[in-house]
Amino acid sequence: MRNKWLVIIGSSVVLGLLLSLMLEPRSTNKGPYLALDPGHRAAVEIPDAIGFEKIPLVKRISGATTPVATFYYTFNLLAGIDKKPLALSLAVPPAGIQNILQELPISVRAKLAQKLICIYLTAGLGWPATTTLAYRTLEAAQTMGAIVALDLTSFQSTPRVWLTLDQWFDKRENALFAPRKGNEVEGTLSPDTQGSDAMEYALLRELGQVFAIDTHVFPNDQDSPLLDGDEQKFPFLALSWQITKGKPVIRPEWEFKHRAALDPASRVKLDSGRQREVYDQLEKTNFPTTVAALSPFDDFAESFASYVHVEIFHRPLELRVVQNGKIVKILHSCWSQPRCLKKREFFKKLLTPDAS
Helix, strand or coil: HHHHHHHHHHHCCHHHHHHHHHHCCCCCCCCCCCEECCCCHHHHHHHCCCCHHHHHHHHCCCEEHHHHHHHHHHHHEEEEEEECEEEECCCHHHHHHHHHHHHHHHHHHHHCCCCCCCCEECCHHHCCCEEEEEEEECCCCCCEEEEEEHEEEEEEEECCCEHHHHHHHHHHHHCEEEEEEEEEEEEEECCCCCCCHHHHHHHHHHHHHHHCCCCCCCCCCCCCHHHHCCCHCCCCHHHHHHEEEEEEEECCCCCCCCCCHCCCCCCCCEEEEEHHHHHHHCCCCCCCCCHHHHHHHHHHHHHHHHHHHHHHHHCCCEEEEEEEEEEEEEECCCCHHHHHHHHHHHHHHHHCCCCC
Protein backbone atom coordinates (compact mmCIF):
# COMPACT_ATOMS: atom_id res chain seq x y z
CA MET A 1 0.00 0.00 0.00
CA ARG A 2 1.29 3.38 -0.87
CA ASN A 3 2.05 5.40 2.27
CA LYS A 4 1.54 8.97 1.06
CA TRP A 5 2.56 10.46 4.36
CA LEU A 6 6.20 9.65 3.63
CA VAL A 7 6.48 13.13 2.13
CA ILE A 8 6.44 14.62 5.62
CA ILE A 9 9.92 13.39 6.53
CA GLY A 10 11.55 16.72 5.77
CA SER A 11 9.02 18.78 7.74
CA SER A 12 9.82 20.77 10.83
CA VAL A 13 10.03 18.73 14.02
CA VAL A 14 8.47 21.58 15.99
CA LEU A 15 5.56 21.85 13.58
CA GLY A 16 5.07 18.09 13.74
CA LEU A 17 4.95 18.12 17.53
CA LEU A 18 2.48 21.00 17.64
CA LEU A 19 0.17 19.39 15.17
CA SER A 20 0.41 16.06 16.94
CA LEU A 21 -0.82 17.73 20.10
CA MET A 22 -3.55 19.48 18.15
CA LEU A 23 -4.99 16.22 16.88
CA GLU A 24 -4.05 13.86 19.68
CA PRO A 25 -7.14 11.79 20.55
CA ARG A 26 -8.63 12.94 23.84
CA SER A 27 -11.33 10.28 24.12
CA THR A 28 -11.02 7.47 26.62
CA ASN A 29 -11.93 5.02 23.86
CA LYS A 30 -9.29 2.72 22.44
CA GLY A 31 -9.65 3.59 18.80
CA PRO A 32 -9.78 3.01 15.96
CA TYR A 33 -7.65 5.85 14.65
CA LEU A 34 -6.93 7.52 11.35
CA ALA A 35 -3.23 8.29 11.66
CA LEU A 36 -0.39 9.67 9.60
CA ASP A 37 1.79 6.80 10.76
CA PRO A 38 2.17 4.34 13.64
CA GLY A 39 4.35 6.93 15.40
CA HIS A 40 1.20 8.90 16.24
CA ARG A 41 2.52 12.25 14.98
CA ALA A 42 -1.09 13.15 14.23
CA ALA A 43 -4.21 11.07 14.62
CA VAL A 44 -7.95 11.38 14.96
CA GLU A 45 -10.28 8.88 16.54
CA ILE A 46 -12.95 7.43 14.23
CA PRO A 47 -15.25 5.41 16.50
CA ASP A 48 -17.82 5.11 13.69
CA ALA A 49 -15.38 2.74 11.97
CA ILE A 50 -16.02 0.02 14.54
CA GLY A 51 -17.81 -2.81 12.80
CA PHE A 52 -17.37 -1.31 9.33
CA GLU A 53 -17.18 -4.81 7.84
CA LYS A 54 -20.93 -5.25 8.45
CA ILE A 55 -21.88 -2.14 6.47
CA PRO A 56 -22.63 -2.69 2.75
CA LEU A 57 -19.79 -1.38 0.63
CA VAL A 58 -21.99 1.13 -1.24
CA LYS A 59 -23.08 2.63 2.10
CA ARG A 60 -19.53 3.48 3.20
CA ILE A 61 -19.61 6.94 1.61
CA SER A 62 -19.80 10.00 3.81
CA GLY A 63 -19.05 13.68 3.93
CA ALA A 64 -15.89 14.40 5.89
CA THR A 65 -16.60 15.31 9.51
CA THR A 66 -14.89 18.31 11.10
CA PRO A 67 -12.30 16.13 12.95
CA VAL A 68 -11.51 14.24 9.74
CA ALA A 69 -11.20 17.47 7.72
CA THR A 70 -8.89 18.86 10.42
CA PHE A 71 -6.80 15.71 10.23
CA TYR A 72 -6.30 16.15 6.49
CA TYR A 73 -5.43 19.81 7.04
CA THR A 74 -2.66 18.62 9.34
CA PHE A 75 -1.69 16.09 6.68
CA ASN A 76 -1.32 18.94 4.18
CA LEU A 77 0.60 21.26 6.53
CA LEU A 78 3.14 18.57 7.30
CA ALA A 79 3.56 18.05 3.55
CA GLY A 80 4.10 21.79 3.05
CA ILE A 81 0.69 22.35 1.40
CA ASP A 82 -1.42 25.18 2.77
CA LYS A 83 -4.79 23.74 1.80
CA LYS A 84 -7.61 23.47 4.33
CA PRO A 85 -10.16 20.79 3.44
CA LEU A 86 -13.78 21.42 4.35
CA ALA A 87 -16.16 19.24 6.29
CA LEU A 88 -19.19 18.33 4.19
CA SER A 89 -22.73 17.33 5.02
CA LEU A 90 -23.72 14.71 2.47
CA ALA A 91 -27.42 13.95 2.06
CA VAL A 92 -27.07 11.63 -0.93
CA PRO A 93 -23.72 10.13 -2.08
CA PRO A 94 -22.84 10.78 -5.73
CA ALA A 95 -24.38 8.02 -7.83
CA GLY A 96 -21.17 7.64 -9.81
CA ILE A 97 -19.23 6.42 -6.78
CA GLN A 98 -21.89 3.89 -5.87
CA ASN A 99 -22.05 2.67 -9.47
CA ILE A 100 -18.30 2.05 -9.54
CA LEU A 101 -18.46 -0.03 -6.36
CA GLN A 102 -21.39 -2.03 -7.71
CA GLU A 103 -19.72 -2.71 -11.06
CA LEU A 104 -16.64 -4.30 -9.53
CA PRO A 105 -16.39 -8.11 -9.69
CA ILE A 106 -17.82 -9.93 -6.68
CA SER A 107 -14.36 -11.22 -5.73
CA VAL A 108 -12.96 -7.67 -5.69
CA ARG A 109 -15.89 -6.27 -3.70
CA ALA A 110 -15.51 -9.06 -1.15
CA LYS A 111 -11.86 -8.19 -0.53
CA LEU A 112 -12.52 -4.45 -0.43
CA ALA A 113 -15.33 -5.05 2.06
CA GLN A 114 -12.72 -6.29 4.55
CA LYS A 115 -10.34 -3.34 3.99
CA LEU A 116 -12.23 -0.21 2.91
CA ILE A 117 -13.54 1.57 6.01
CA CYS A 118 -15.04 4.66 4.38
CA ILE A 119 -14.86 7.02 1.41
CA TYR A 120 -14.86 10.56 2.76
CA LEU A 121 -15.85 13.39 0.43
CA THR A 122 -14.40 16.82 1.04
CA ALA A 123 -13.54 20.06 -0.78
CA GLY A 124 -10.17 21.80 -0.94
CA LEU A 125 -8.13 18.69 -0.14
CA GLY A 126 -5.21 19.84 -2.26
CA TRP A 127 -5.14 16.80 -4.55
CA PRO A 128 -7.86 14.69 -6.17
CA ALA A 129 -7.70 11.78 -3.76
CA THR A 130 -5.63 10.09 -1.08
CA THR A 131 -5.66 6.83 0.83
CA THR A 132 -4.61 6.63 4.47
CA LEU A 133 -4.24 3.67 6.80
CA ALA A 134 -6.34 3.32 9.93
CA TYR A 135 -5.12 1.55 13.06
CA ARG A 136 -7.06 -0.37 15.70
CA THR A 137 -4.76 1.06 18.34
CA LEU A 138 -1.84 3.42 18.07
CA GLU A 139 0.26 1.53 20.59
CA ALA A 140 0.27 -1.76 18.69
CA ALA A 141 0.08 -0.09 15.25
CA GLN A 142 -2.27 -2.81 14.11
CA THR A 143 -3.73 -1.95 10.70
CA MET A 144 -7.49 -2.40 10.45
CA GLY A 145 -8.03 -1.02 6.95
CA ALA A 146 -7.88 2.20 4.99
CA ILE A 147 -9.88 5.35 4.38
CA VAL A 148 -10.14 7.09 1.01
CA ALA A 149 -10.65 10.85 0.74
CA LEU A 150 -11.95 12.37 -2.50
CA ASP A 151 -11.75 16.09 -3.23
CA LEU A 152 -14.92 17.09 -5.08
CA THR A 153 -13.47 20.40 -6.28
CA SER A 154 -10.76 18.55 -8.23
CA PHE A 155 -13.47 17.16 -10.49
CA GLN A 156 -15.23 20.45 -11.20
CA SER A 157 -14.45 23.12 -13.78
CA THR A 158 -16.47 25.65 -11.81
CA PRO A 159 -18.70 25.25 -8.76
CA ARG A 160 -21.61 22.94 -9.67
CA VAL A 161 -20.13 22.18 -13.11
CA TRP A 162 -18.56 18.74 -13.22
CA LEU A 163 -15.73 17.74 -15.50
CA THR A 164 -16.24 14.73 -17.71
CA LEU A 165 -13.85 11.83 -17.21
CA ASP A 166 -12.06 12.78 -20.44
CA GLN A 167 -11.63 16.39 -19.33
CA TRP A 168 -10.27 15.38 -15.95
CA PHE A 169 -7.83 12.89 -17.47
CA ASP A 170 -6.63 15.48 -20.01
CA LYS A 171 -6.07 17.96 -17.20
CA ARG A 172 -4.05 15.45 -15.20
CA GLU A 173 -1.96 14.29 -18.16
CA ASN A 174 -1.13 17.77 -19.45
CA ALA A 175 -0.15 18.93 -15.96
CA LEU A 176 3.02 16.86 -16.37
CA PHE A 177 4.27 19.24 -19.09
CA ALA A 178 5.02 22.94 -19.49
CA PRO A 179 2.19 24.25 -21.67
CA ARG A 180 2.69 25.58 -25.17
CA LYS A 181 -0.08 26.65 -27.52
CA GLY A 182 -0.99 23.89 -29.98
CA ASN A 183 0.58 21.10 -27.91
CA GLU A 184 -1.53 18.84 -25.71
CA VAL A 185 -2.54 15.29 -24.89
CA GLU A 186 -6.18 14.32 -25.42
CA GLY A 187 -7.78 11.26 -23.89
CA THR A 188 -10.87 9.22 -24.60
CA LEU A 189 -11.97 7.18 -21.58
CA SER A 190 -15.73 7.62 -21.78
CA PRO A 191 -17.85 5.20 -23.82
CA ASP A 192 -20.04 7.99 -25.18
CA THR A 193 -19.91 11.69 -26.03
CA GLN A 194 -21.64 12.65 -22.78
CA GLY A 195 -18.65 11.48 -20.76
CA SER A 196 -18.87 9.67 -17.45
CA ASP A 197 -18.23 10.48 -13.84
CA ALA A 198 -14.87 12.24 -13.56
CA MET A 199 -14.21 10.64 -10.18
CA GLU A 200 -14.28 7.11 -11.60
CA TYR A 201 -10.62 6.72 -12.53
CA ALA A 202 -9.27 8.56 -9.48
CA LEU A 203 -11.41 6.40 -7.20
CA LEU A 204 -10.26 3.21 -8.93
CA ARG A 205 -6.65 4.26 -8.26
CA GLU A 206 -7.37 4.59 -4.55
CA LEU A 207 -9.34 1.33 -4.44
CA GLY A 208 -6.30 -0.35 -5.94
CA GLN A 209 -4.21 0.87 -3.03
CA VAL A 210 -6.81 -0.38 -0.56
CA PHE A 211 -6.96 -3.73 -2.34
CA ALA A 212 -3.17 -4.07 -2.10
CA ILE A 213 -3.16 -4.01 1.71
CA ASP A 214 -1.66 -7.26 3.01
CA THR A 215 -1.30 -8.74 -0.50
CA HIS A 216 2.50 -8.42 -0.51
CA VAL A 217 2.49 -7.53 -4.21
CA PHE A 218 5.10 -4.82 -3.52
CA PRO A 219 7.05 -3.66 -0.45
CA ASN A 220 5.50 -1.63 2.36
CA ASP A 221 6.83 0.15 5.45
CA GLN A 222 6.78 -3.02 7.53
CA ASP A 223 9.19 -4.85 5.23
CA SER A 224 12.90 -5.06 5.97
CA PRO A 225 15.28 -2.79 4.01
CA LEU A 226 15.45 -3.95 0.41
CA LEU A 227 18.53 -5.55 -1.06
CA ASP A 228 19.54 -5.81 -4.69
CA GLY A 229 17.46 -8.52 -6.34
CA ASP A 230 14.67 -8.40 -3.75
CA GLU A 231 12.15 -7.45 -6.45
CA GLN A 232 11.71 -11.18 -7.05
CA LYS A 233 10.02 -11.45 -3.63
CA PHE A 234 7.16 -9.26 -4.84
CA PRO A 235 5.22 -10.55 -7.86
CA PHE A 236 4.00 -7.20 -9.15
CA LEU A 237 7.20 -5.26 -8.47
CA ALA A 238 9.26 -7.73 -10.49
CA LEU A 239 7.22 -7.06 -13.63
CA SER A 240 8.58 -3.54 -14.13
CA TRP A 241 11.14 -2.74 -11.45
CA GLN A 242 14.36 -3.95 -9.93
CA ILE A 243 16.02 -3.09 -6.63
CA THR A 244 19.34 -1.30 -7.08
CA LYS A 245 21.22 0.05 -4.07
CA GLY A 246 18.11 -0.44 -1.95
CA LYS A 247 15.80 1.55 -4.21
CA PRO A 248 13.36 0.52 -6.95
CA VAL A 249 14.35 1.58 -10.47
CA ILE A 250 12.68 0.70 -13.75
CA ARG A 251 14.10 -2.23 -15.66
CA PRO A 252 17.38 -1.25 -17.38
CA GLU A 253 16.33 -2.51 -20.82
CA TRP A 254 13.78 0.31 -21.05
CA GLU A 255 15.18 3.65 -22.20
CA PHE A 256 12.63 6.00 -20.62
CA LYS A 257 14.97 8.96 -20.35
CA HIS A 258 12.21 11.53 -19.79
CA ARG A 259 10.61 9.61 -16.93
CA ALA A 260 12.45 11.54 -14.19
CA ALA A 261 11.11 14.84 -15.55
CA LEU A 262 7.48 13.73 -15.22
CA ASP A 263 7.06 14.79 -11.61
CA PRO A 264 3.62 16.36 -11.07
CA ALA A 265 4.89 18.19 -7.98
CA SER A 266 7.88 19.75 -9.74
CA ARG A 267 7.82 23.43 -10.61
CA VAL A 268 10.10 22.77 -13.59
CA LYS A 269 8.11 20.89 -16.22
CA LEU A 270 9.20 19.07 -19.34
CA ASP A 271 8.41 21.13 -22.42
CA SER A 272 5.21 19.94 -24.10
CA GLY A 273 7.10 19.84 -27.39
CA ARG A 274 8.62 16.58 -26.12
CA GLN A 275 5.29 14.86 -25.54
CA ARG A 276 5.66 12.62 -28.57
CA GLU A 277 9.09 11.49 -27.37
CA VAL A 278 7.62 10.66 -23.95
CA TYR A 279 4.85 8.49 -25.38
CA ASP A 280 7.23 6.82 -27.84
CA GLN A 281 9.34 5.83 -24.85
CA LEU A 282 6.26 4.76 -22.86
CA GLU A 283 5.31 2.26 -25.58
CA LYS A 284 8.63 0.46 -25.05
CA THR A 285 7.66 -0.35 -21.44
CA ASN A 286 4.78 -2.19 -19.78
CA PHE A 287 3.49 0.92 -17.99
CA PRO A 288 -0.13 1.59 -19.04
CA THR A 289 0.22 5.38 -18.51
CA THR A 290 2.94 7.93 -17.89
CA VAL A 291 1.87 8.31 -14.25
CA ALA A 292 2.38 4.57 -13.72
CA ALA A 293 6.09 5.05 -14.37
CA LEU A 294 6.55 7.47 -11.45
CA SER A 295 6.93 4.82 -8.71
CA PRO A 296 5.95 1.20 -7.91
CA PHE A 297 3.00 2.53 -5.92
CA ASP A 298 1.76 4.65 -8.81
CA ASP A 299 2.41 1.71 -11.11
CA PHE A 300 0.10 -0.56 -9.14
CA ALA A 301 -2.59 2.10 -8.67
CA GLU A 302 -2.57 3.09 -12.35
CA SER A 303 -2.38 -0.49 -13.58
CA PHE A 304 -5.27 -1.51 -11.30
CA ALA A 305 -7.39 1.46 -12.41
CA SER A 306 -6.71 1.14 -16.13
CA TYR A 307 -7.11 -2.67 -16.11
CA VAL A 308 -10.48 -2.45 -14.36
CA HIS A 309 -11.55 0.44 -16.61
CA VAL A 310 -10.68 -1.39 -19.84
CA GLU A 311 -10.84 -5.11 -19.13
CA ILE A 312 -13.66 -5.28 -16.57
CA PHE A 313 -15.77 -2.20 -17.30
CA HIS A 314 -15.08 -2.54 -21.07
CA ARG A 315 -14.45 1.16 -21.57
CA PRO A 316 -11.96 2.83 -23.92
CA LEU A 317 -8.56 4.22 -23.05
CA GLU A 318 -7.03 6.11 -25.95
CA LEU A 319 -4.54 8.98 -25.94
CA ARG A 320 -3.79 11.36 -28.78
CA VAL A 321 -0.63 13.49 -28.85
CA VAL A 322 -1.23 16.84 -30.52
CA GLN A 323 1.72 18.93 -31.68
CA ASN A 324 1.27 22.32 -33.36
CA GLY A 325 -2.44 21.61 -33.59
CA LYS A 326 -2.07 18.26 -35.41
CA ILE A 327 -2.43 14.71 -34.08
CA VAL A 328 1.03 13.12 -34.39
CA LYS A 329 0.52 9.98 -32.31
CA ILE A 330 -2.33 7.77 -31.07
CA LEU A 331 -1.91 5.35 -28.17
CA HIS A 332 -4.45 2.61 -27.54
CA SER A 333 -4.83 0.69 -24.29
CA CYS A 334 -1.80 -1.46 -23.61
CA TRP A 335 -3.92 -4.30 -22.22
CA SER A 336 -4.47 -5.80 -25.67
CA GLN A 337 -0.82 -5.38 -26.63
CA PRO A 338 2.11 -7.77 -26.10
CA ARG A 339 3.96 -5.23 -23.95
CA CYS A 340 1.40 -5.56 -21.14
CA LEU A 341 0.67 -9.27 -21.50
CA LYS A 342 2.36 -10.33 -18.24
CA LYS A 343 0.68 -7.54 -16.28
CA ARG A 344 -2.65 -8.49 -17.84
CA GLU A 345 -2.18 -12.08 -16.68
CA PHE A 346 -1.21 -10.84 -13.21
CA PHE A 347 -4.34 -8.74 -12.76
CA LYS A 348 -6.63 -11.34 -14.29
CA LYS A 349 -5.43 -13.84 -11.72
CA LEU A 350 -5.50 -11.29 -8.87
CA LEU A 351 -8.92 -9.75 -9.53
CA THR A 352 -10.91 -12.51 -11.23
CA PRO A 353 -9.32 -15.75 -10.00
CA ASP A 354 -12.35 -17.83 -11.04
CA ALA A 355 -12.37 -16.53 -14.62
CA SER A 356 -11.75 -19.15 -17.24
